[in-house]
Amino acid sequence: MKIEIKNLKKRFNDNFVLKDISLTIEKNKSTIILGQSGCGKSVLIKTIYQLFSFDDGLIFYDGKAKVDIDKFSMLFQYGALFDSLKISENIAFTDFINNKTNFNKKVISLMNDVGLDKSIFNKYPSEISGGMKKRVAFARALYKNPKVIFLDEPTTGLDPINSDKINELILKVITKRKITAVTITHDIKSAIKTGDHYYFIDKGIIQDKGDCKKILKTKNKAFKSFISGADFKQ
Amino acid sequence: MKFIENIGKALTSIFSNIGKFILFILFFFKYLFGPKFYFKNNIRYFLNVFVSSIPIIALTGIFSGMVLALQSYTGFSRFSAESAIPNxxxxxxTRELGPVLTGLMISARVGSSIAAxxxxxxxxxxxDALKxxxxxxxxxLVTPRVLSLTLALPIFVTLVDFIGVMGGYIVSVHRLGFNDNLYLLNTIDFLKIGDYLSGIFKAFVFGxxxxxxxxxCGLFSDKGAFGVGSATTNAVVISSILILSSNYFLTELFF
Known part of the structure; x- marks a missing residue:
């Protein structure tokens, strides 16, 4: 699914979080949204997902203004797994709450796809590690065979080895399943590894965009400063 | 000028919250049985609330009944009206303590846990993940909790009424020397179905x-640990105040 955003504005009370955002998410490609914490990245993807309304602008999904959000999925920053449900029930949540019982095979196949061992099938989220939680959340996001997947800082809170494993997993799955991916991150290494196109947001507007493989060659001062970790004053 | 501005802000915030709360109730009724009704989830939550609350309900009932018998004796013995204690x-x-104490205890036990x-x-x-x-x-989330508590509270009040009367019986017979048959007979003869039903109606409202x-309070909490803490405190404080104030109007209704 191709998603086009034109002059999007979103505010909370008097604070404009997104001042003027225009970008294109290409079908079956991996788009990376980069930016500092608090710059409005999460608000942007939640607005695209229609979890938030917006104040001005246009969003087109394959050229249409409306979309069935069942075609979307999201991997939340900290997994957002339901504590009171088992891992299998979390992954097959929509079937589980609708009293369908024949989801075990699909869950095991997905667990296998995301590199999870069957032994955690009946465990609760509190009984597994942070890296495993991300994988469970990823499996839950894949359960409904989405056309677009939104990944909110998928490597946050993970050590470099686990981050790398999650990046490889994301790349493998979205390529194999031909899913359009939108990833929020402030990890340049992850962006280069998993992305096709990037957009850099700062102060509520797009400051830079381009090919992920050429991120390090950017000429934009604000983005260069973001990459090097220096404080940039405009 | 700043003072007036602050008062204006506070008033706006209060009315905006009242408006939000009324809208929340209207949405609850709109979505009560649709678009989906998760029957199993509702039953599971009801059983969970019911089983986990029984011990505090039993304790509330027994001690309320026992204290009531002792305190009534202190007052009534001063003008030789001890025989009115069972009544x-x-x-x-049934009319007052059962619904109010149960409401307050359940607000502390279940209301706080719902909000947190x-x-x-x-x-x-x-x-967001649910969406x-x-x-x-x-x-x-909302329907199972509201239905469970609204339906469970009348059952809890019935239990508190029964256990409370038994508590009064134990103290009156074994501590104050009442005749056991006479105590029970007085209790049953004096109680009218309207007394019990007025308490049950209150229980529905309190639930x-x-x-x-x-x-x-849970759904509109602020973020972070502080938000969770405030939501829990607000849930207990606001529901307790609403229980106590609505109790007066409900009592007027059945007076």
């Missing part, structure tokens, strides 16, 4: 108040 115990419990659980779900983005999974959070206030 006072049963009437006070939902506020934590909000902070950890589980509510992304095409699940209406009124159907999945609804506790659950809807707790769900609201």
């Amino acid at each position: 006072v115990v049963v009437l006070t419990l 659980e939902i506020a934590t779900m909000r902070v950890t983005e589980q509510i 992304t999974l095409n699940t209406n959070y009124y159907n999945y 609804f108040i506790i659950s809807i206030v707790s769900c609201y």
Whole structure:
């Protein structure tokens, strides 16, 4: 699914979080949204997902203004797994709450796809590690065979080895399943590894965009400063 | 000028919250049985609330009845009206103490847990996750909690009434020397079905108040640990105040 955003504005009370955002998410490609914490990245993807309304602008999904959000999925920053449900029930949540019982095979196949061992099938989220939680959340996001997947800082809170494993997993799955991916991150290494196109947001507007493989060659001062970790004053 | 501005801001905030709360109740009724009704989830939550609350309900009932018998004796013995103790115990419990004390105890035991659980779900983005999974959070979270408490509270009040009367019986017979048969006979003869039903009606209202206030406080909590803490405190304080104030108007209704 191709998603086009034109002059999007979103505010909370008097604070404009997104001042003027225009970008294109290409079908079956991996788009990376980069930016500092608090710059409005999460608000942007939640607005695209229609979890938030917006104040001005246009969003087109394959050229249409409306979309069935069942075609979307999201991997939340900290997994957002339901504590009171088992891992299998979390992954097959929509079937589980609708009293369908024949989801075990699909869950095991997905667990296998995301590199999870069957032994955690009946465990609760509190009984597994942070890296495993991300994988469970990823499996839950894949359960409904989405056309677009939104990944909110998928490597946050993970050590470099686990981050790398999650990046490889994301790349493998979205390529194999031909899913359009939108990833929020402030990890340049992850962006280069998993992305096709990037957009850099700062102060509520797009400051830079381009090919992920050429991120390090950017000429934009604000983005260069973001990459090097220096404080940039405009 | 700043002072007037602050008063204006506070008033705006109060009325905006009242408006939000009324809208929340209207949405609850709109989504009560649709678009989805998760029957199993509702039953599971009802049983969970019911089983976990029985011990405090039993303790509330027994000690209220026992204290009521002792205190009534202190007062009534001063003008030789000890024989009225069974009547006072049963009437006070069924009409007043049963529903009010049960409401306050359940607000502390269940209301706080509802608010804390939902506020934590909000902070950890589980509510957003529900939306992304095409699940209406009124159907999945609010309906089971409100229905369970509204239906469970009358049962709890019936238990408190019964256990409380038994507590009064134990103290009156074994401590104050009443005749056991006479005590029970007086209790049963004096109690009218209207007394019991007025308490049950109050229980329905209190159950609804506790659950809807707790769900609201949880869903609209601020972020972070402080938000969860405030949601829990607000849920208990607001529902307790609403229980006590609505109790007066309900008592006027059945007076």
